[in-house]
Amino acid sequence: MAASASSTILFSSKSSRDSISWKTQLASTSAFGISGVSLRRRSSSHRQFVVFSMDAKPTVLVAEKLGEAGLNLLKEFANVDCSYNLSPEELCTKISLCDALIVRSGTKVSREIFESSGGRLKVVGRAGVGIDNVDLAAATEHGCLVVNAPTANTVAAAEHGIALLTAMARNIAQADASVKAGKWLRNKYVGVSLVGKTLAVMGFGKVGSEVARRAKGLGMHVIAHDPYAPADRARAIGVELVSFDEALTSADFISLHMPLTPATKKILNDETFAKMKKGVRIVNVARGGVIDEEALVRALDAGIVAQAALDVFTVEPPPKDSKLIQHENVTATPHLGASTMEAQEGVAIEVAEAVVGALKGELSATAVNAPMVPAEVLSELKPYVVLAEKLGRLAVQLVAGGSGVKSVKVTYGSARAPDDLDTRLLRAMITKGLIEPISSVFINLVNADFTAKQRGLRIAEERILLDGSPESPVEFIQVQIANVESKFASAISDSGEIRVEGRVKDGVPHLTKVGSFEVDVSLEGSIILCSQVDQPGMIGKVGSVLGEENVNVSFMSVGRIAPRKQAVMAIGVDEQPSKESLKRIGEIPAIQEFVYLKL
Numbered sequence: 300m301a302a303s304a305s306s307t308i309l310f311s312s313k314s315s316r317d318s319i320s321w322k323t324q325l326a327s328t329s330a331f332g333i334s335g336v337s338l339r340r341r342s343s344s345h346r347q348f349v350v351f352s353m354d355a356k357p358t359v360l361v362a363e364k365l366g367e368a369g370l371n372l373l374k375e376f377a378n379v380d381c382s383y384n385l386s387p388e389e390l391c392t393k394i395s396l397c398d399a400l401i402v403r404s405g406t407k408v409s410r411e412i413f414e415s416s417g418g419r420l421k422v423v424g425r426a427g428v429g430i431d432n433v434d435l436a437a438a439t440e441h442g443c444l445v446v447n448a449p450t451a452n453t454v455a456a457a458e459h460g461i462a463l464l465t466a467m468a469r470n471i472a473q474a475d476a477s478v479k480a481g482k483w484l485r486n487k488y489v490g491v492s493l494v495g496k497t498l499a500v501m502g503f504g505k506v507g508s509e510v511a512r513r514a515k516g517l518g519m520h521v522i523a524h525d526p527y528a529p530a531d532r533a534r535a536i537g538v539e540l541v542s543f544d545e546a547l548t549s550a551d552f553i554s555l556h557m558p559l560t561p562a563t564k565k566i567l568n569d570e571t572f573a574k575m576k577k578g579v580r581i582v583n584v585a586r587g588g589v590i591d592e593e594a595l596v597r598a599l600d601a602g603i604v605a606q607a608a609l610d611v612f613t614v615e616p617p618p619k620d621s622k623l624i625q626h627e628n629v630t631a632t633p634h635l636g637a638s639t640m641e642a643q644e645g646v647a648i649e650v651a652e653a654v655v656g657a658l659k660g661e662l663s664a665t666a667v668n669a670p671m672v673p674a675e676v677l678s679e680l681k682p683y684v685v686l687a688e689k690l691g692r693l694a695v696q697l698v699a700g701g702s703g704v705k706s707v708k709v710t711y712g713s714a715r716a717p718d719d720l721d722t723r724l725l726r727a728m729i730t731k732g733l734i735e736p737i738s739s740v741f742i743n744l745v746n747a748d749f750t751a752k753q754r755g756l757r758i759a760e761e762r763i764l765l766d767g768s769p770e771s772p773v774e775f776i777q778v779q780i781a782n783v784e785s786k787f788a789s790a791i792s793d794s795g796e797i798r799v800e801g802r803v804k805d806g807v808p809h810l811t812k813v814g815s816f817e818v819d820v821s822l823e824g825s826i827i828l829c830s831q832v833d834q835p836g837m838i839g840k841v842g843s844v845l846g847e848e849n850v851n852v853s854f855m856s857v858g859r860i861a862p863r864k865q866a867v868m869a870i871g872v873d874e875q876p877s878k879e880s881l882k883r884i885g886e887i888p889a890i891q892e893f894v895y896l897k898l
């Protein structure tokens with residue numbers, strides 16, 4: 300891999316003239332990891348200069364309490380500003396000075412926060428699972444990665460769910476309060492047994508399945524509803540997956556474990572309560588918004604719901620006079636599901652690792668708004684990622700005018716089975732290459748698809764299954780731009796599109812086809828393409844113009860239809876030739892057209 304080549308993988312965003320934007324440059328000689336990383340600032344004129352390198356630290360704002368181990372991890376890499384209880388206005392002010400923000404569920408990370416960051420905020424870390432407090436669309440539009448800590452509090456949440464279930468069944472909270480009030484009401488607080496009762500787990504993900512496992516240990520009959528859960532996972536712990544209605548109508552207890560989404564908002568409402576068994580008991584350690592709380596009060600008053608045990612509420616903290624909280628058949632805790640010592644340490648470490656990794660330019664395994672690419676896949680795809688971006692860059696520079704690019708077809712030739720080749724990263728880099736030279740937007744893996752869509756750029760992908768052993772993930776990548784004119788007519792293929800094709804050779808990306816002409820030039824430095832009728836002496840003529848200006852030629856290659864017929868000469872140059880030299884090349888009599896392309 301050429302030492303000079305570099306690629307922006309994750310964190311870049313274009314700022315306005317006065318504000319700062321950061322670009323993670325990953326030297327292509329290093330892995331997509333720590334070494335060779337420097338963070339640079341781009342001025343609006345695209346001149347780059349180093350603002351902080353390994354010794355100049357990014358700033359991480361921790362807006363809610365985070366475990367010590369996580370803070371220590373962050374401090375090794377970043378300046379850490381722990382500012383709790385900020386108002387939304389204070390947060391908006393502070394955020395323009397921060398590269399990362401870490402929150403729990405108590406902070407609303409709104410669109411205003413991304414807008415106020417001036418392009419500096421590169422990652423939001425959610426120290427927990429639920430990301431309903433983060434405006435994901437706004438994060439993506441601003442090229443900001445969102446990571447969470449999806450596993451460390453699972454057991455804590457499941458244990459809290461079981462604690463609420465058992466406490467509710469035996470009136471523990473109410474009985475405790477009455478004893479403390481000097482009463483001894485043994486008849487009033489007769490509970491119900493769990494053994495043999497049907498528990499419907501709504502949302503059979505990480506927490507839901509742990510709750511199911513524990514409830515089976517209590518002798519309950521457990522059913523689950525989750526439209527996306529694999530049946531074999533349910534079978535493995537002896538749980539039957541059922542329809543939503545079946546879960547509602549057959550449950551003695553319902554435990555909620557789905558995320559809050561537009562589809563799950565107020566999923567328990569007057570209509571669904573009416574379908575439940577009279578006397579059903581409900582536990583919610585998921586999100587308050589999945590229950591219509593006013594409808595729940597009505598269902599409690601009507602005796603449809605005998606009891607509810609709630610850890611989460613639509614508004615947190617709920618109003619003091621909330622009828623729901625005050626209801627004698629409701630047990631409430633203040634969003635404590637994740638609050639064990641162990642879970643908080645685990646969550647802090649999990650989120651800190653994800654944030655630090657993201658700031659270093661690594662792809663995150665816990666990314667919420669970008670593809671998660673396993674490290675081994677990433678390392679294998681690395682040279683192809685560089686190739687993809689450069690092909691996009693070349694193709695768009697061949698378009699006359701440039702901005703009319705709407706329809707792009709990418710073809711991957713690969714001997715790998717289709718499901719063994721994840722092209723999302725390649726597509727994102729092609730998009731980056733296509734859009735950045737003709738716009739003021741910086742593209743990264745987070746915002747590539749969004750930006751393409753926003754610009755009306757349709758990128759169709761096709762795989763060609765090649766024979767042979769699938770040692771390398773991709774044999775060639777071809778980028779075609781349809782319905783445009785080219786400033787280099789020879790780049791138009793027989794089928795009428797601008798076409799460039801490339802391969803990786805010995806780890807280095809090469810341009811191997813322009814239009815219908817086979818060439819072979821390493822994609823380093825820049826490229827001059829000339830078309831001419833094949834004849835002796837052409838390489839020498841162009842070479843000597845460049846040589847006179849001390850421009851180093853790295854590669855030369857001529858692709859022709861047949862000897863002495865139409866040909867395309869591709870010349871790789873290390874330095875940018877002056878306008879004068881380019882003019883002189885254009886004036887060489889045999890040269891019909893030429894184009895200088897920056898990589």
Ligand SMILES: NC(=O)c1ccc[n+]([C@@H]2O[C@H](COP(=O)([O-])OP(=O)(O)OC[C@H]3O[C@@H](n4cnc5c(N)ncnc54)[C@H](O)[C@@H]3O)[C@@H](O)[C@H]2O)c1
Nearest residue numbers: 429456502503504505506525527556557558584585636637
């Ligand atoms: N109270 C707390 O402190 C606490 C702690 C941890 C998690 N949580 C919350 O618990 C919930 C589950 O967390 P998790 O880690 O298990 O997440 P998860 O992503 O592992 O599981 C969620 C499951 O819900 C399913 N689902 C999505 N839409 C559904 C629908 N319409 N009907 C039924 N199921 C649906 C998904 O397929 C998935 O299997 C989240 O809302 C999370 O925020 C709360």
Ligand SMILES: O=C(O)[C@H](O)COP(=O)(O)O
Nearest residue numbers: 403404426427428429637
């Ligand atoms: O989604 C989660 O992880 C839980 O709701 C925990 O939220 P918390 O971090 O605010 O306790």
